Amino acid sequence: MLEVKNLHARVGGREILKGIDLSVKAGEVHAIMGPNGSGKSTLACVLAGRDEYHVTDGSVDYEGSDLLDMEPEERARAGVFLAFQYPVEIPGVNNAYLLKAALNEVRKHRGDSELDAIDFMEFVKERMGVLEIDQGLLKRPVNEGFSGGEKKRNEIFQMVVLEPKLAIMDETDSGLDIDALKVVSRGVNALRSPERATVVVTHYQRLLNYIVPDFVHVLSGGRIVKTGGKELALELEEKGYGWIETETSAPHVAATSPSR
């Protein structure tokens, strides 16, 4: 589904990604872990198409298409979803409006008919239950005045409604208490299927107790320095990122703190 090869990317003139290789097949869940500043979020943003990130080398193939050649909205319509680390507040646009517009764009792309207001509400209500989201949310402006947890939950709610093929979750767990974490995980797990894949970007292992990954990759200094199964996450939790950094003796990591 997703083939990332030798990906290099710069932001603000600084090289952050220094040759990422990553292969994600349908049905898989990949966790990308790493210390702060290792390039985890940059990778997520490059995949979503954020334009202040400049790809300088490498390629990304998504289902046979050159992902890097696609506009952000084309990626979204083709089934790539980024759950933002910092969801943006958009006063004056309510959630229902955004969600309906987004859903209909995705449906048009798939060749499905657009949903009218009534069908849309029915479609959405079902999914609200899973995430324990109150219906009042639909009328509220997108993320405005939401707590950190509510914003993250709203991201996952959008994801559950849009049913992406490839979901990329950028530190969705940060700032979530354990209950919210469970709710969010339930949403993600509800989407798990042999046709879909998920890339979970996280600093901590605890989310992976609920969203169990098939592969764990450790990102450090802009490269994937270690790949393993779910047990790698536990090992990291125990030993900290310093262990990996010493073991692989990757250059340019001195600026990052081993753990918080």
Add this chain to the structure above:
Amino acid sequence: MDRDRDVRSSRRGDEPIEMMTEVAESHEIYRTEFEQIQRQGAENLRSLRERAFGQFVHSGWPTTRLEPWRFTNVAPIARSRFRLPSVGTGVGGDNTADVAGAIDHTQLAPFELAGIDGPRVVCINGRFSSALSGASLATLPAGVEVHGLADVLATNPALVESHLSKLAGFDTPASSFTALNTGLLQDGVVVRVAAHTVVETPIQLLFVTAGGGQIMTHPRVLVLAGEQSQLRLVESYGSVPGVTGDDDTPYFTNAVTEVVVGDGAVVDHHKLVRERAQAYHIASMHLTTGRGSTFSSHAITLGGAIVRNDVRAEMNGEDGECTLNGLYLANGRSLVDNHTTIHHAAPHCNSHELYKGILDDQSRAVFNGKIIVAIDAQKTDAKQTNKALLLSEDAQINTKPELEIFADDVRCTHGATIGQLDENALFYLRARGLDVEQARNVLIHAFASDLLNRITIPSIRAQLDDVLLQQLPGTGHASFAIA
């Protein structure tokens, strides 16, 4: 000497110096029209017109050296020679009958407000058209009167004489356009609502410029809201294609509205400016509020080459509420200027102002909000906010609050913000599948949403939703106008 100052102001306005000489003489050019109206128009206005036209000739066109016109150069209006389409014999106006006769209701469809089935007054080229207004005025609720001004002057002048031109002063050089309107005054609309009468359906006043050539019109509105009455008004300005199909010709609308809000009355006023992209629209609304009354204004500008909306509110009764809201969209090279003055003359009054502008291309906007609190207007609470969204590098706004506070126990706040579309929000929307234009339009609409939510007439809101979400800024559209 004045000449020197002309030169300086002309540089600021990018006008060649020679232009100013031409402008200096051009205010005499409408004397023929004035004299014709003096001969043929309603007699009881003769001395008022005489005084007003004399003042206009004396003041001349406002120049950018006058503070209220500093950023708005009206030279394009001053150096044009507009034609007064209907110098007629009092009631109806001969030419107007012809032009109005050539217009059918389908041409007025763009100005239709869905779901409002109330009185709709149609004025063609500034003249009341009973043919186009007639049916809707046949069934007015008890206590509501809607008339053509010329008709009233001919049949029942006492109704208006004590109010007409009482609020809309024209004695200063800055009020020259009001002087011109009054000097050429022959017709308009009078709305009177009797005390304790509540009018549920909004009353629509539609001013349409029709016919070919460089037409000027001087619409006039007088609204008298009796004690404890309630009404909503929609004043719309626009044009229908000329008979010649010559739609690029600039025309000039010079409107004056006076509103008397009686004690305890509630008046909700909407003004929709949807002039043609080449048109000039200069207008002022003058109002006075009585004790315990509530007045709100929603000034919406969607089209015109130069649009100037002045609102002057005199809060003369205690415990009054005055809300002045405005939304303006400009693109191309157009200029939208909103000047508001709220005079807190009585104590315990509140005023709220919220103006928002969306500017694209090389358009310009001016906002000037003046609040005067008189020495005994204690416990005044005045709040003013002006926000502008600039969609292009070349768009420009000049915004200025002016507070003159003579009382000591008052609360006055003002704020202005100027911004661009939020790049993070744009990316967020695109990452959800909306294309760039959709995303921009959603954010533009969102910017205006709090103003839209304050408009109590759903069909106006729906029209604005469409304009904001469907017009694509930056695509070279000549105008946001719906028509």
